[in-house]
Amino acid sequence: MDQFTINLLFVGASFALYIGIAIWARAGSTSEFYAAGRGVHPVTNGMATAADWMSAASFISMAGLIAFTGYDNSTFLMGWTGGYVLLALLLAPYLRKFGKFTVSEFIGDRFYSQTARIVAVICLIVASTTYVIGQMTGVGVAFGRFLEVSNTAGLLIGACVVFAYAVFGGMKGVTYTQVAQYVVLIMAYTIPAIFISLQLTGNPIPGLGLFGDHAASGEPLLQKLDAIVKELGFNEYTTHHSDTFNMVLFTLSLMIGTAGLPHVIMRFFTVPKVSDARWSAGWALVFIALLYLTAPAVGAMARLNITEMMWPNGASGEPVSVETIGSEQQYNWMATWEKTGLLGWEDKNGDGKIAYFNDKDADTVAKMEAAGWGSQNELTKFNRDILVLANPEIANLPGWVIGLVAAGGLAAALSTAAGLLLAISSAVSHDLIKGSINPQISEKGELLSARIAMAVAIAVATYLGLNPPGFAAQTVALAFGLAAASIFPALMMGIFSKKINNTGAVAGMLAGLVVTLIYIFLHKGWFFIPGTNSFTDADPLLGTVKSTSFGAIGAAINFAVAYIVTGMTKELPQDIKDLVESVRIPRGAGAAQDH
Amino acid sequence: MAEQTTTSSSAQASDQNYWSANLRIIFISLIIWALVSFGFGILLRPMLAGITVGGTDLGFWFAQQGSILVFLALIFNYAWRMNKLDREYGVEED
Numbered sequence: 001m002d003q004f005t006i007n008l009l010f011v012g013a014s015f016a017l018y019i020g021i022a023i024w025a026r027a028g029s030t031s032e033f034y035a036a037g038r039g040v041h042p043v044t045n046g047m048a049t050a051a052d053w054m055s056a057a058s059f060i061s062m063a064g065l066i067a068f069t070g071y072d073n074s075t076f077l078m079g080w081t082g083g084y085v086l087l088a089l090l091l092a093p094y095l096r097k098f099g100k101f102t103v104s105e106f107i108g109d110r111f112y113s114q115t116a117r118i119v120a121v122i123c124l125i126v127a128s129t130t131y132v133i134g135q136m137t138g139v140g141v142a143f144g145r146f147l148e149v150s151n152t153a154g155l156l157i158g159a160c161v162v163f164a165y166a167v168f169g170g171m172k173g174v175t176y177t178q179v180a181q182y183v184v185l186i187m188a189y190t191i192p193a194i195f196i197s198l199q200l201t202g203n204p205i206p207g208l209g210l211f212g213d214h215a216a217s218g219e220p221l222l223q224k225l226d227a228i229v230k231e232l233g234f235n236e237y238t239t240h241h242s243d244t245f246n247m248v249l250f251t252l253s254l255m256i257g258t259a260g261l262p263h264v265i266m267r268f269f270t271v272p273k274v275s276d277a278r279w280s281a282g283w284a285l286v287f288i289a290l291l292y293l294t295a296p297a298v299g300a301m302a303r304l305n306i307t308e309m310m311w312p313n314g315a316s317g318e319p320v321s322v323e324t325i326g327s328e329q330q331y332n333w334m335a336t337w338e339k340t341g342l343l344g345w346e347d348k349n350g351d352g353k354i355a356y357f358n359d360k361d362a363d364t365v366a367k368m369e370a371a372g373w374g375s376q377n378e379l380t381k382f383n384r385d386i387l388v389l390a391n392p393e394i395a396n397l398p399g400w401v402i403g404l405v406a407a408g409g410l411a412a413a414l415s416t417a418a419g420l421l422l423a424i425s426s427a428v429s430h431d432l433i434k435g436s437i438n439p440q441i442s443e444k445g446e447l448l449s450a451r452i453a454m455a456v457a458i459a460v461a462t463y464l465g466l467n468p469p470g471f472a473a474q475t476v477a478l479a480f481g482l483a484a485a486s487i488f489p490a491l492m493m494g495i496f497s498k499k500i501n502n503t504g505a506v507a508g509m510l511a512g513l514v515v516t517l518i519y520i521f522l523h524k525g526w527f528f529i530p531g532t533n534s535f536t537d538a539d540p541l542l543g544t545v546k547s548t549s550f551g552a553i554g555a556a557i558n559f560a561v562a563y564i565v566t567g568m569t570k571e572l573p574q575d576i577k578d579l580v581e582s583v584r585i586p587r588g589a590g591a592a593q594d595h
Numbered sequence: 596m597a598e599q600t601t602t603s604s605s606a607q608a609s610d611q612n613y614w615s616a617n618l619r620i621i622f623i624s625l626i627i628w629a630l631v632s633f634g635f636g637i638l639l640r641p642m643l644a645g646i647t648v649g650g651t652d653l654g655f656w657f658a659q660q661g662s663i664l665v666f667l668a669l670i671f672n673y674a675w676r677m678n679k680l681d682r683e684y685g686v687e688e689d
Contacts, residue, residue: 074658078632081663085628088670089621093677207660211649220650238651240640248633273688275681278674285670289663296659584614587686 003399007146010403011410014184015161018177018414022165025173030446033170034101034426035269040175042276046283048175049267051182051411052419053080053258053284054291055131056138059185059412063391064384066299070237072247074296079251081285081292083258086488088281091259092268094495094583096277101269103262103487104431110494110583112576113502114436119509121431123486124262127479128420128427129461131263135417136465139410145340145389146406152466158414159462166418167454171270174418181411186290188408192392192401193294196301199395206297214304225304231315232307232357233364237300243544253551257480260488263416263423274586302387305394310356310379319355319373322347333393337386344381349374421461425454478520481547485512485554493562498580500562503569508562516554523547613684620676624669631657631665 027033040048058080066073098106104124108117136155143154165173190206197209201221214221226236235241258264267284268277309331310320325331325345337343345354355373357364365375389409392401429450434441441449486509493500493508500508523540524547525533537546545553582588635643640654648656681687 071655071658074636074655077659078636078662081666082628082632085624085666085669089624089673210659211651211656213649222650222655224650226650238655240637244637248637251632251637275674275678275688278670278677282667282670282674285663285667289667292663293660581610584617585610585686586681586688589688 001399003402004148006399006403007406010400010407011147014180014407014411017180018161019164021176021180022169022173025165025169025176027168027170027172027447030101030430030443030450032172033447033450034430035266036170036172036175038270038272040270040272042271042280043283044179045175045267045271045276045280046285047182047287048178049264049280049284050287050291051178051185051415052267053264053288053416054185054412055416056135056142056409056413058291058295059189059409060138060142060388061385063295063298063302064387066296067303067387068382068384070235070300071240072242075247075251075254077292077296079254080258081288082251082255084281084285084288086255086259087264087268088278088285090492091265091488091495092277092281093274093586095265095491096268096271097274097583097586097589099269099589101266102426102430103265103491104427105435106494107487107490107505108431108435110576110579111490111500111502111505112573113506116490116502116506116509117431117435119506119513120487120490121427123482123509123513124427125424127261127482127487128263128424129464130479131261132417132420132424132457132461133464135413135420136461138413139417140465142389142406142409142413146403146409155462155465158410158417159458159465162414162418162421163455163458166421166458167451170450171266171422174422175270177418178415181415182287184404184411185408185415186287188404188406188411189291189298189388190294192395192397192405193298193301195397195401196305196391196395197297200301200304206301207293210297210300221304222300225300225307228304228307228311228315232311233361234358237303246544246546246549249545249552250549253480253484253549256484256488256555257551258483260483260486260491261479262427262483262487263419265487265491266423266426267419274589298388298391302391302394306382307356309394310354315357319353319378321353323352325354330396333390336393337390340386342381342383342386343390345379348376348378354378417461421454421457424457425450428453428457478517481516481520481551481554482513484551485516485558489555489558489562493559495580495583498577499572500566501569501572504562504564504566507565508558508560511561512554512558515557516550519550519554520547609684610686613680613686616680616684617677620673620680624673627665628669632662636662 031037062076065076095106100106104117104120107120108114139158140151140155143149143158144151147154165177193206194204197206198204200214201209201212202215203209203212210221212221213219214224217224222238226238230236268280271277271280311317312320325334334343347354351374353373355368356379357368357377359365359375359377369375389405392405429446433449434446489512490505490509493505523533523535523537525531535541540546635654636658643653646653
């Protein structure tokens with residue numbers, strides 16, 4: 001059986017499974033549509049949250065980012081998991097006790113302000129939309145590579161599948177589909193990693209293999225990696241090269257942003273009890289950790305494998321020849337990925353060899369020239385995003401593993417897309433239509449409007465996925481900045497303060513939002529129009545603070561402004577103080593509803 | 596809207612104590628949270644450089660593995676202690 005058929009089989013079978021679940025878990029009420037009837041077991045909910053949270057970025061990009069930078073990109077590992085501690089301790093149980101359907105609804109009720117609710121809805125829609133564009137683009141790319149269909153056709157198939165289970169199933173359908181998607185994606189991520197860890201270190205657990213010994217040389221794996229990349233003029237893998245202050249701030253921004261992303265927070269509305277919301281956050285992190293503890297091993301091992309393939313006899317031997325790349329089976333992946341344009345090499349000095357080294361480092365260039373390999377790096381292009389997808393081929397693993405990785409990448413992108421679309425549609429139907437335009441709408445009418453909102457959101461996301469705006473990649477910083485600077489502080493103050501009033505909260509959110517937006521626009525261009533930026537992230541406005549790290553400062557501004565403005569305005573009404581009291585105590589939360 | 600809290604002052608005092616106990620657990624947990632990630636993983640890494648772990652130092656291990664494991668322990672510990680606290684103060688759900 002050829003690779004194409006195997007890929008088709010794996011992807012087709014996983015899609016059939018998702019559709020089957022959609023038919024089984026059709027939502028009949030708004031409670032089922034928005035919160036799966038609040039009947040989801042904490043372990044199940046944790047698994048669904050993990051699939052919801054781990055997007056194409058975690059599955060496809062993260063290990064590549066770590067592989068080519070090393071220690072400095074540990075920020076992603078700590079930032080994207082540390083946010084769950086904030087969620088579990090500061091938000092999840094209280095929002096579950098509050099017992100409504102959306103994040104903006106809590107902000108609107110707690111700050112007794114329609115304006116606060118609308119500001120929250122806008123942040124939520126902007127953050128979710130920018131996120132969903134990236135997921136849809138990822139779906140197109142993964143299809144294009146594995147099923148050899150055009151990007152457009154791939155994207156349309158993906159959109160139809162999401163439509164089927166999200167529009168009909170709502171949160172109920174999405175939750176149970178995400179459980180299946182989690183299983184597919186975690187197997188797809190860990191199975192190749194286990195194989196590779198066994199090959200390189202003899203240890204079946206990649207996270208332990210990373211700190212084990214390299215079987216072929218007997219040296220510790222990381223020491224071996226440090227030595228070989230250093231010889232080629234790159235930064236040592238395990239040492240700290242980036243600015244420490246920015247690294248701390250970026251990690252903190254990722255943590256606060258994670259805890260403020262609405263599609264993750266709303267998952268905690270679906271469990272039966274407050275105590276379940278606490279457990280559920282823990283289970284979510286267990287399932288996320290399975291991938292996040294494996295990712296650094298995938299990164300380091302792939303970096304070592306690739307470097308050794310380019311220098312089969314070590315950095316002091318000969319580089320790999322063009323002929324070997326073209327003829328030997330273990331180099332087949334290079335030809336396959338060259339076709340996608342994401343990988344490239346060129347024999348610049350015509351010696352028949354492809355020398356891979358850091359040609360920005362003068363000492364290494366001198367050494368390479370002396371050895372006769374020329375002064376230029378000849379592995380001209382290596383897109384970070386192909387690392388995870390190409391990894392099984394690089395390690396020469398069997399065809400079914402490659403098919404599994406194809407299905408896993410799609411599962412990661414689709415599950416996150418569905419969660420985001422659900423957050424958007426509930427904000428539109430529940431907060432905008434029922435909350436302000438037509439409060440008298442019947443349950444049936446609201447359910448219908450939620451489905452229409454979802455269908456429109458999918459259509460818009462598909463269109464934007466087909467014609468991605470040039471700024472899609474930059475806007476991820478925006479999504480995290482918005483979540484960190486506006487939503488998280490408002491929620492936290494709403495629970496932990498009995499002082500912050502409506503004016504204070506609105507002023508805080510707007511201040512955090514506006515300052516963060518301005519800082520991002522100053523560095524990435526106004527409304528992301530190229531050339532309109534006054535600063536770059538290489539040389540930022542405030543010392544070493546990159547625009548991607550500004551979310552934490554935006555959050556601090558939000559807190560400060562809210563406290564100052566509250567001090568100058570009217571005291572909080574008694575009924576809101578009672579609301580805060582009741583949110584803090586689990587007793588009396590709505591019992592589990594039908595399943 | 597969630598149900599009204601009771602008006603008797605002893606119940607209110609008990610709820611206050613429950614909330615203070617909760618804040619104490621949160622505060623300690625967040626100190627550990629910051630210590631293992633920003634501390635051991637980044638700022639204090641040079642101080643831990645002497646302790647080697649598989650070809651590198653302890654700080655690198657905390658940044659790529661250890662902090663995540665501690666985060667997990669923190670969340671489960673919090674859930675367990677709070678669910679116990681709920682019962683002690685009689686504020687659990689039925």
